[in-house]
Amino acid sequence: MKSCSEKLKPRWARRKEDRPQELLCAALHVFGEKGYAAARLEDVAKRAGVSKGTVYLYYSNKEELLKAVVTEHISPIVGEAANLKDEKATSAQMISDALHLWWDRYGSTELSAITKLILSEANAFPELGHFFYDEVIKPWWDYLESLLKQGVASGEFRCQDTEYAAKVLCAPLVTLGLWKHTMDACCNLNTDPMRYIDSHVQMVLNGLSIKQHDTPHNTGSAVRNIAGAGGLQPH
Amino acid sequence: MKSCSEKLKPRWARRKEDRPQELLCAALHVFGEKGYAAARLEDVAKRAGVSKGTVYLYYSNKEELLKAVVTEHISPIVGEAANLKDEKATSAQMISDALHLWWDRYGSTELSAITKLILSEANAFPELGHFFYDEVIKPWWDYLESLLKQGVASGEFRCQDTEYAAKVLCAPLVTLGLWKHTMDACCNLNTDPMRYIDSHVQMVLNGLSIKQHDTPHNTGSAVRNIAGAGGLQPH
Amino acid sequence: MKSCSEKLKPRWARRKEDRPQELLCAALHVFGEKGYAAARLEDVAKRAGVSKGTVYLYYSNKEELLKAVVTEHISPIVGEAANLKDEKATSAQMISDALHLWWDRYGSTELSAITKLILSEANAFPELGHFFYDEVIKPWWDYLESLLKQGVASGEFRCQDTEYAAKVLCAPLVTLGLWKHTMDACCNLNTDPMRYIDSHVQMVLNGLSIKQHDTPHNTGSAVRNIAGAGGLQPH
Amino acid sequence: MKSCSEKLKPRWARRKEDRPQELLCAALHVFGEKGYAAARLEDVAKRAGVSKGTVYLYYSNKEELLKAVVTEHISPIVGEAANLKDEKATSAQMISDALHLWWDRYGSTELSAITKLILSEANAFPELGHFFYDEVIKPWWDYLESLLKQGVASGEFRCQDTEYAAKVLCAPLVTLGLWKHTMDACCNLNTDPMRYIDSHVQMVLNGLSIKQHDTPHNTGSAVRNIAGAGGLQPH
DNA sequence: AATGAATGAGTCTTCATTCAT
DNA sequence: TATGAATGAAGACTCATTCAT
Numbered sequence: 001m002k003s004c005s006e007k008l009k010p011r012w013a014r015r016k017e018d019r020p021q022e023l024l025c026a027a028l029h030v031f032g033e034k035g036y037a038a039a040r041l042e043d044v045a046k047r048a049g050v051s052k053g054t055v056y057l058y059y060s061n062k063e064e065l066l067k068a069v070v071t072e073h074i075s076p077i078v079g080e081a082a083n084l085k086d087e088k089a090t091s092a093q094m095i096s097d098a099l100h101l102w103w104d105r106y107g108s109t110e111l112s113a114i115t116k117l118i119l120s121e122a123n124a125f126p127e128l129g130h131f132f133y134d135e136v137i138k139p140w141w142d143y144l145e146s147l148l149k150q151g152v153a154s155g156e157f158r159c160q161d162t163e164y165a166a167k168v169l170c171a172p173l174v175t176l177g178l179w180k181h182t183m184d185a186c187c188n189l190n191t192d193p194m195r196y197i198d199s200h201v202q203m204v205l206n207g208l209s210i211k212q213h214d215t216p217h218n219t220g221s222a223v224r225n226i227a228g229a230g231g232l233q234p235h
Numbered sequence: 236m237k238s239c240s241e242k243l244k245p246r247w248a249r250r251k252e253d254r255p256q257e258l259l260c261a262a263l264h265v266f267g268e269k270g271y272a273a274a275r276l277e278d279v280a281k282r283a284g285v286s287k288g289t290v291y292l293y294y295s296n297k298e299e300l301l302k303a304v305v306t307e308h309i310s311p312i313v314g315e316a317a318n319l320k321d322e323k324a325t326s327a328q329m330i331s332d333a334l335h336l337w338w339d340r341y342g343s344t345e346l347s348a349i350t351k352l353i354l355s356e357a358n359a360f361p362e363l364g365h366f367f368y369d370e371v372i373k374p375w376w377d378y379l380e381s382l383l384k385q386g387v388a389s390g391e392f393r394c395q396d397t398e399y400a401a402k403v404l405c406a407p408l409v410t411l412g413l414w415k416h417t418m419d420a421c422c423n424l425n426t427d428p429m430r431y432i433d434s435h436v437q438m439v440l441n442g443l444s445i446k447q448h449d450t451p452h453n454t455g456s457a458v459r460n461i462a463g464a465g466g467l468q469p470h
Numbered sequence: 471m472k473s474c475s476e477k478l479k480p481r482w483a484r485r486k487e488d489r490p491q492e493l494l495c496a497a498l499h500v501f502g503e504k505g506y507a508a509a510r511l512e513d514v515a516k517r518a519g520v521s522k523g524t525v526y527l528y529y530s531n532k533e534e535l536l537k538a539v540v541t542e543h544i545s546p547i548v549g550e551a552a553n554l555k556d557e558k559a560t561s562a563q564m565i566s567d568a569l570h571l572w573w574d575r576y577g578s579t580e581l582s583a584i585t586k587l588i589l590s591e592a593n594a595f596p597e598l599g600h601f602f603y604d605e606v607i608k609p610w611w612d613y614l615e616s617l618l619k620q621g622v623a624s625g626e627f628r629c630q631d632t633e634y635a636a637k638v639l640c641a642p643l644v645t646l647g648l649w650k651h652t653m654d655a656c657c658n659l660n661t662d663p664m665r666y667i668d669s670h671v672q673m674v675l676n677g678l679s680i681k682q683h684d685t686p687h688n689t690g691s692a693v694r695n696i697a698g699a700g701g702l703q704p705h
Numbered sequence: 706m707k708s709c710s711e712k713l714k715p716r717w718a719r720r721k722e723d724r725p726q727e728l729l730c731a732a733l734h735v736f737g738e739k740g741y742a743a744a745r746l747e748d749v750a751k752r753a754g755v756s757k758g759t760v761y762l763y764y765s766n767k768e769e770l771l772k773a774v775v776t777e778h779i780s781p782i783v784g785e786a787a788n789l790k791d792e793k794a795t796s797a798q799m800i801s802d803a804l805h806l807w808w809d810r811y812g813s814t815e816l817s818a819i820t821k822l823i824l825s826e827a828n829a830f831p832e833l834g835h836f837f838y839d840e841v842i843k844p845w846w847d848y849l850e851s852l853l854k855q856g857v858a859s860g861e862f863r864c865q866d867t868e869y870a871a872k873v874l875c876a877p878l879v880t881l882g883l884w885k886h887t888m889d890a891c892c893n894l895n896t897d898p899m900r901y902i903d904s905h906v907q908m909v910l911n912g913l914s915i916k917q918h919d920t921p922h923n924t925g926s927a928v929r930n931i932a933g934a935g936g937l938q939p940h
Numbered sequence: 941a942a943t944g945a946a947t948g949a950g951t952c953t954t955c956a957t958t959c960a961t
Numbered sequence: 962t963a964t965g966a967a968t969g970a971a972g973a974c975t976c977a978t979t980c981a982t
Contacts, residue, residue, distance in 0.1 A: 033358050037272035041977065051943045053979085062977065089454065092444055097454055120355045122417040123268050129421035137418070148443070157443045164434040165443075167426070171410035171435075172403045178413075182357040183372070186364035191402070199399040200406075207442025208383070208392045208400075209327055219324065219332055254966090276952065286968050291953065503828050507743035511956065521964045523958085532956065559924065562914055567924055590825045592887040593738050599891035607888070618913070627913045634904035635913075637896070641880035641905075642873045648883075652827040653842070656834035661872070669869035670876075677912025678853070678862045678870075679797055689794065689802055721945070745972065756947050761974065 022048040023058060025110075027069045032113030032181065036066055036121050066121070070128050073114055074136060077105060081139040091151030095169070096201045098144060102173050103197055112177035119178070141166045172200045255293050255303075257283045260345075262304045267348030267416065271301055271356050301356070305363050308349055309371060312340060316374040326386030330404070331436045333379060337408050338432055347412035354413070376401045407435045492518040493528060495580075497539045502583030502651065506536055506591050536591070540598050543584055544606060547575060551609040561621030565639070566671045568614060572643050573667055582647035589648070611636045642670045725763050725773075727753045730815075732774045737818030737886065741771055741826050771826070775833050778819055779841060782810060786844040796856030800874070801906045803849060807878050808902055817882035824883070846871045877905045 026047035030039045041062055045052045059065040084101075087094055106112060114132070122129030144166035151157030159165050176196055184191055261282035265274045276297055280287045294300040319336075322329055341347060349367070357364030380401035386392030394400050411431055419426055496517035500509045511532055515522045529535040554571075557564055576582060584602070592599030615636035621627030629635050646666055654661055731752035735744045746767055750757045764770040789806075792799055811817060819837070827834030850871035856862030864870050881901055889896055 035270050035272055035355055035359075037270055038359065040975090052977090053943055054941080056978070057941065093454060095443070116354065119351065119413055119417050120270055122421045124270075124273065126421035129418055133418055133422045133424075151443065156445065158441070158445050159443055160437065161430060161434050164427075164430050165438055167431060168407045168435045168438060172406035174410050175406035178354055182354045183364055183368055186357045186361035187368045189368075192399075195396060195399050196402060199396050200403045202395065203400055203403060203442070204438045205442055205444045206393070207438070207440055207444075208330070208386065208394055209440045209442075210391065210393050219328060275950090287952090288954080288968055289966080292966070297952070505740050505742055505825055505829075507740055508829065510954090522956090523964055524962080526957070527962065563924060565913070586824065589821060589883055589887045590740055592891045594740075594743065596891035599888055603888055603892045603894075621913065626915065628911070628915050629913055630907065631900060631904050634897075634900050635908055637901060638877045638905045638908060641877035644880050645876035648824055652824045653834055653838055656827045656831035657838045659838075662869075665866060665869050666872060669866050670873045672865065673870055673873060673912070674908045675912055675914045676863070677908070677910055677914075678800070678856065678864055679910045679912075680861065680863050689798060724945090746974085747972080757973090758947055758975080759945080762945070767973070 020048065020050075020058065021072075023050070023055065023065075024069050024072050027065050028073060028110060028113055028117070031066060031069060031117050032110070036062075036117070036124065041065075063125070066117075066125065067128065070114060070118065071131065073111055074132065077111070078135040079139060080105065081136075081143040084143055091147055091154065091156045092205050094147050095144070095151070095205065098147060099169065099173060099197060099201055102140065102170070103176075103193060107173050107177040107180075108193060113181055115174060115177050116181050137170075140170060144169050169204060173197070254283075254285070254289070255307075258285075258290060258293055258300070259304050259307050262300050263308060263345060263348055263352075266301060266304060266352050267345075271297075271352070271359065276300075298360070301352075301360065302363065305349060305353065306366065308346055309367065312346070313370040314374065315340070316371075316378040319378055326382055326389060326391045327440050329382050330379070330386070330440065333382060334404065334408060334432060334436055337375065337405070338411075338428060342408050342412040342415075343428060348416055350409060350412050351416050372405075375405060379404050404439060408432070490518065490520075490528065491542075493520070493525065493535075494539050494542050497535050498543055498580060498583055498587070501536060501539060501587050502580070506532075506587070506594065511535075533595070536587075536595065537598065540584060540588065541601065543581055544602065547581070548605045549609060550575065551606075551613040554613055561617055561624060561626045562675050564617050565614070565621070565675065568617060569639065569643060569667060569671060572610065572640070573646075573663060577643050577647040577650075578663060583651055585644060585647050586651050607640075610640060614639050639674060643667070724753075724755070724759070725777075728755075728760060728763055728770070729774050729777050732770050733778060733815060733818055733822070736771060736774060736822050737815075741767075741822070741829065746770075768830070771822075771830065772833065775819060775823065776836065778816055779837065782816070783840045784844065785810065786841075786848040789848055796852055796859065796861045797910050799852050800849070800856070800910065803852060804874065804878060804902060804906060807845065807875070808881075808898060812878050812882040812885075813898065818886055820879060820882050821886050842875075845875060849874050874909060878902070 023044070027039075027044045030044045030047060034040075034043075041055055042052050044065070045055050048055075055065065059068055084098070087097075089097070118129055118132045122132075141163075145162045148157060148159050148162040148165055148169075152159050152162065176191065176193060179189075179191055180193075183189060258279065262274075262279045265279045265282060268274075269278075274297075276290050277287050279300070280290050283290075290300065294303055319333070322332075324332070353363055353367045357367075376398075380397045383392060383394050383397040383400055383404075387394050387397065411426065411428060414424075414426055415428075418424060493514070497509075497514045500514045500517060504510075504513075511525055512522050514535070515525050518525075525535065529538055554568070557567070559567070588599055588602045592602075611633075615632045618627060618629050618632040618635055618639075622629050622632065646661065646663060649659075649661055650663075653659060728749065732744075732749045735749045735752060738744075739748075744767075746760055747757050749770070750760050753760075760770065764773055789803070792802075794802070823833055823837045827837075846868075850867045853862060853864050853867040853870055853874075857864050857867065881896065881898060884894075884896055885898075888894060
């Protein structure tokens with residue numbers, strides 16, 4: 001796997017042993033809350049209980065700290081999906097397990113702040129986005145697709161487009177993770193993750209429709225009902 | 236209505252009425268790409284074809300510009316979902332139409348940069364998150380839930396938890412919109428929106444499982460297969 | 471008299487006829503209130519009921535406007551003191567009249583804002599200070615000194631140092647004019663000019679002491695009573 | 706206590722404790738010379754031998770710096786007048802001493818730049834004017850009035866209006882302080898403070914008139930002698 | 941290794957000044 | 962003449978980074 005992390009490791013992996021993890025935790029928190037640009041290194045230092053200068057003993061600058069935050073936090077789950085073994089279980093069960101696993105190991109922890117961080121900063125630091133895609137997203141997509149294919153092969157699942165179905169399967173969990181870090185907080189919502197995941201699993205496995213039928217074509221009927229619909233400007 | 240890319244008239248010939256929209260377009264682009272904090276007003280001005288000072292003739296400061304970007308871009312779709320009328324169509328068809336509508340009217344336009352912007356800045360500007368939730372998200376959730384309930388009432392759908400199912404229904408579209416603005420770009424992916432939406436619609440309507448059954452309980456089987464799984468720190 | 475104004479007139483005196491006096495009045499008000507640097511030309515324009523650009527039709531820039539404000543407002547009283555004729559009155563009466571005249575013609579009008587303006591800006595625009603000194607202050611000093619000398623010559627006054635006594639005679643009126651424009655306003659005081667001037671006139675003519683004696687020497691007794699007197703730093 | 710002009714230690718050796726006073730000295734000088742609005746913080750910093758950013762380590766912004774300049778420079782003389790003790794001296798002697806004291810402790814130092822500063826900025830920062838009035842002016846007025854009353858009570862002084870007489874007594878010293886900072890500089894005058902104060906003291910104690918009489922009423926005679934007297938506009 | 945005072949480049953913001961109408 | 966939108970130089974302020982201790 002030609003991942004970004006391999007290229008990056010020589011640069012980022014120095015002083016791994018003695019690098020205080022408090023710094024990375026503090027940085028994830030502050031970066032996650034404020035975004036990279038608005039985060040002040042002094043706040044990170046304060047939160048880690050050290051002085052501003054100390055940060056520079058471990059990370060040569062703000063950008064390196066960001067990269068370390070992402071890579072170090074992610075490293076424990078790098079390749080995790082790829083190592084998931086086939087189980088002697090129904091495909092439905094394995095899909096459900098996989099989605100719950102993602103949530104347990106990722107979405108429900110502060111690690112999910114990483115998602116927000118990467119989405120926000122991927123334009124400024126494309127290698128971070130690439131790294132995240134290679135090490136986290138793609139393996140999960142591949143794993144979910146393998147489950148789907150296995151289910152189709154065994155006659156348990158119907159699925160015409162396993163590649164995109166895998167992407168779609170992940171999506172609500174990603175959204176949920178983002179949600180917990182943003183809208184839930186600012187709107188005083190309190191989305192229940194288990195209820196959310198269960199709804200998702202239930203829907204994608206059994207479907208909404210009692211009587212099976214082809215996917216409806218987009219009739220555009222709803223669109224027609226919007227009076228005076230006009231955007232600000234065509235983009 | 237002129238497109239953002241047209242730069243016809245010389246500076247001085249452009250009228251006061253045109254400026255705000257030109258600035259809002261430019262600002263959405265720059266804010267969406269860089270984030271609020273990292274965006275330079277000079278870049279916004281340059282993109283709008285004006286000088287730094289001109290921005291301040293229309294928006295009293297950077298924050299007001301951000302708020303205007305969000306509110307003005309969103310205003311055309313405010314209440315849109317709430318105005319969608321019931322159709323004489325199957326519920327399946329209406330769900331499909333609704334999801335396609337969302338994409339046509341929102342996800343596929345530069346408006347979707349708003350989502351990223353709001354997720355990134357909701358902590359710093361909670362009123363923006365709140366506004367977006369009240370005016371865009373909640374109405375759509377409500378609309379989708381009404382469709383689900385209608386389908387259940389008519390015997391067409393099975394759905395135990397219409398509230399959360401509505402949230403889940405939206406999620407992949409949100410993710411897709413974010414994706415187009417971040418990972419697709421930085422990883423040279425080129426996710427096909429129609430194929431993605433169709434997979435989503437197909438899955439949620441018909442379900443993956445050929446033989447219907449109860450939602451599997453989370454067995455945690457996948458988790459057990461991960462060796463040495465350990466996060467950076469407990470969060 | 472080689473006054474600054476002669477050198478300056480060629481530059482400042484243009485367009486005298488059609489130059490709107492509202493502009494100068496507005497400028498005096500705004501400059502007097504905010505000071506030169508903090509005054510916005512737009513405020514001057516607004517107060518004069520014209521647009522920003524119009525100011526530039528009459529004054530080539532902010533500095534010229536300031537100079538015009540000073541010179542034009544002062545010109546009616548330029549040389550006024552020098553033209554005061556000897557009266558067939560007691561010197562005491564003439565001193566009193568002179569001080570009341572200063573107040574009537576100068577201190578009590580918005581012209582006194584000029585004093586504040588000049589004191590504030592004399593460092594930045596020394597020629598203004600010089601002009602004011604030559605055209606207003608010096609003639610008044612000379613006039614007052616001439617009255618004092620006349621009084622001494624006629625045996626009505628005792629005065630050892632007519633030059634400095636003249637300066638001192640003016641001083642309370644200057645202070646009063648400044649006071650009305652600053653402290654009176656911000657501290658809600660309401661100093662009564664007539665009562666103030668009368669006290670001044672009474673004191674300088676008749677003196678406080680009932681029994682005449684020499685000016686006491688500074689014994690420094692009061693100083694000795696201040697415990698721990700210590701400034702911020704020696705200057 | 707080192708003087709402002711000493712620049713001994715290299716930047717890095719100066720301690721945190723020294724900075725504020727160095728900055729306040731520099732700021733008083735620059736504010737006093739240019740006025741608040743026209744003063745550039747960079748000039749203050751340069752004069753204090755530090756960089757722009759350093760100012761903000763000690764004062765959160767320009768306005769706070771101004772307030773600190775005023776309050777810190779004034780604090781040593783706050784209440785000073787109120788603490789002046791009665792002396793076993795003639796009231797004339799005490800008046801003379803008091804006026805010389807004011808000059809020694811205030812007018813002759815760079816503290817007198819404060820007066821100019823406050824007069825210039827009292828409109829913009831009324832609390833500064835108020836503070837100065839409460840802490841410096843009013844106590845001095847009260848002190849001088851107490852001396853006058855004491856003199857009247859003991860039969861040494863005649864004074865009908867001690868309240869206003871006290872105000873008038875201060876005024877020439879205030880004017881002198883302002884003068885040294887403005888007109889003296891720009892007009893190359895060199896007013897001799899001692900001669901000035903002595904003239905003032907002599908005049909107010911003994912009076913100009915050899916033969917005592919009532920305060921003359923304003924006859925307006927001088928006014929009548931001015932031909933074509935006409936202000937710019939009625940104010 | 942750790943500190944935190946100091947630095948100065950970079951950005952927001954203001955406003956004198958210009959200029960096409 | 963008059964307007965006011967537009968400009969851009971200048972200055973307040975922030976904060977990543979350095980460095981003497």
